[in-house]
Amino acid sequence: MSASVLYDYPGPKTRARHRTYSVVTVVVLLAAVVWFFWRLQDHGQLEYDKWEAFVTPDYVRVILVDGLLQTLKMAAFAIVFAVAFGFVFGVGKLSEHAWARWPSWLVVEFFRAIPVLLLMVFIWYALGIKADNSAFWAVVMALTLYNGSVLAEVLRAGVLAVPKGQSEAAYAIGMRKTQVMMLIMLPQAVKIMLPAIISQCVVALKDTALGIYVVAPGLTYVVKQVYLEFHNQVPAILVVGSLYILVNLLLTGLATLLQRRYVGEKKQLDVPMVGNAATRPKTIA
Amino acid sequence: MQAVLDNFDLYLKAFGYTVALFIVAGILSMLLGTALAACRVGPVSILRKATAVYVTVTRNTPLVIIFATFSFMAPMLWSHLNFKWVEVSIGEFDFSPFFAAAVVSLTLYTSSFVCEALRSGVNAVPVGQAEAARAIGLPFAGVMRQVVLPQAFRASVPPLASVQIALIKNTSVAAVFGIAEATSRMRSFNNDFGSQRTEIFIAFAIGYIVIVELFSFGASRLERRWRVAR
Numbered sequence: 001m002s003a004s005v006l007y008d009y010p011g012p013k014t015r016a017r018h019r020t021y022s023v024v025t026v027v028v029l030l031a032a033v034v035w036f037f038w039r040l041q042d043h044g045q046l047e048y049d050k051w052e053a054f055v056t057p058d059y060v061r062v063i064l065v066d067g068l069l070q071t072l073k074m075a076a077f078a079i080v081f082a083v084a085f086g087f088v089f090g091v092g093k094l095s096e097h098a099w100a101r102w103p104s105w106l107v108v109e110f111f112r113a114i115p116v117l118l119l120m121v122f123i124w125y126a127l128g129i130k131a132d133n134s135a136f137w138a139v140v141m142a143l144t145l146y147n148g149s150v151l152a153e154v155l156r157a158g159v160l161a162v163p164k165g166q167s168e169a170a171y172a173i174g175m176r177k178t179q180v181m182m183l184i185m186l187p188q189a190v191k192i193m194l195p196a197i198i199s200q201c202v203v204a205l206k207d208t209a210l211g212i213y214v215v216a217p218g219l220t221y222v223v224k225q226v227y228l229e230f231h232n233q234v235p236a237i238l239v240v241g242s243l244y245i246l247v248n249l250l251l252t253g254l255a256t257l258l259q260r261r262y263v264g265e266k267k268q269l270d271v272p273m274v275g276n277a278a279t280r281p282k283t284i285a
Numbered sequence: 286m287q288a289v290l291d292n293f294d295l296y297l298k299a300f301g302y303t304v305a306l307f308i309v310a311g312i313l314s315m316l317l318g319t320a321l322a323a324c325r326v327g328p329v330s331i332l333r334k335a336t337a338v339y340v341t342v343t344r345n346t347p348l349v350i351i352f353a354t355f356s357f358m359a360p361m362l363w364s365h366l367n368f369k370w371v372e373v374s375i376g377e378f379d380f381s382p383f384f385a386a387a388v389v390s391l392t393l394y395t396s397s398f399v400c401e402a403l404r405s406g407v408n409a410v411p412v413g414q415a416e417a418a419r420a421i422g423l424p425f426a427g428v429m430r431q432v433v434l435p436q437a438f439r440a441s442v443p444p445l446a447s448v449q450i451a452l453i454k455n456t457s458v459a460a461v462f463g464i465a466e467a468t469s470r471m472r473s474f475n476n477d478f479g480s481q482r483t484e485i486f487i488a489f490a491i492g493y494i495v496i497v498e499l500f501s502f503g504a505s506r507l508e509r510r511w512r513v514a515r
Contacts, residue, residue, distance in 0.1 A: 115457035209347030233357035248345035
């Protein structure tokens, strides 16, 4: 239902009323923005020395290379491993053998129901908090397990979304179960899954910021060093936030592009959540 | 396991904070999210755009950054936002300024997901419903309040439940900002009883799983009871 069916075409009175609402909104928003900058100015947050670190080439290089690049690396590792994890356990959940199905179900449900941060802290301690790169790998592994479990569910939904005639036809020409899965179902499922995988990249990228709790490298760590030196928390928050938003918007744009290219205007994959509220009624399309 | 059993009161108290964060932020985010959703589908185009921007920004910002905003930036903008005026103790639970900041951050973050879930619910209501409501002369507020939103809420129980389950897990981020909830308690247990790491982890994981499963059980009951017959 598009928004326009919710209200009638506005008449002169309504238009006047809407104009008032619009003006009020614009005034309030503008006032908020002005107030925001005025308060920052009041606290000297807009002065050059607070922003110096973010315009000095040497610092910018450190922030981008030791910060953003490390963060992207963690997210990339996590997503690649998560896709592999998702394949194994997603196919496991679809297996006809109970000995493969039940453990897969247990693993997937377990890692989807616990907070990433809890997992991250546990892995960090398990790897040894003083060991080299333990924080880096704690972040990667925690994100792998969580996002992998979500992707397992996405894969399952993707395979189930392939029309039944496909597998029936494959069996009819004499393919074996593995062949049906590998040659017929998965290639089509992956195509439907692509946008969901990219959306999961956004989730993984956002969650890399949790690495600050386990002293992991990356954007939050580097910028923390910067604001400890320059005492410029506010510019630091604004810069880190903008960087994350920028990269995420690029990823979202990519997801939309892939969706349009490979899935068409069909609805995005519907992935059930944890627990048994999963089954969505068919009556509500 | 001994470590957790010996300090079971601490364990329960930690999950008490987790549940308290979840309940307060959950209710507030539902309210704010509903208001946002109404703006998002409403007839005033500037409000639609403003909420769209708000939703895009909060959904793409890591929760940690939003928490940091309310620890460092907000008090500077307006001194009341340091939440020093929040000092409530109920029983043995202290709801400190940190707690208030965490609730605000979680609410602002979650409400944009609630908004999107409700919008998908509004989209699921058949067009005829809104057309019929307009045909009998209801204005926008009436169409929404009396016809569309009641059905949209029902249709969006599953996505809303997912959003709230995500909130349960996101309360763990409060650990980074000094609240002794479950995740931060697990970290301190890990420091004190290093040899029992795995058992401690399992015990805390089970705590979260119990909360999540209880909630999703309730949600699925609600969903079945509220399902719109079509």
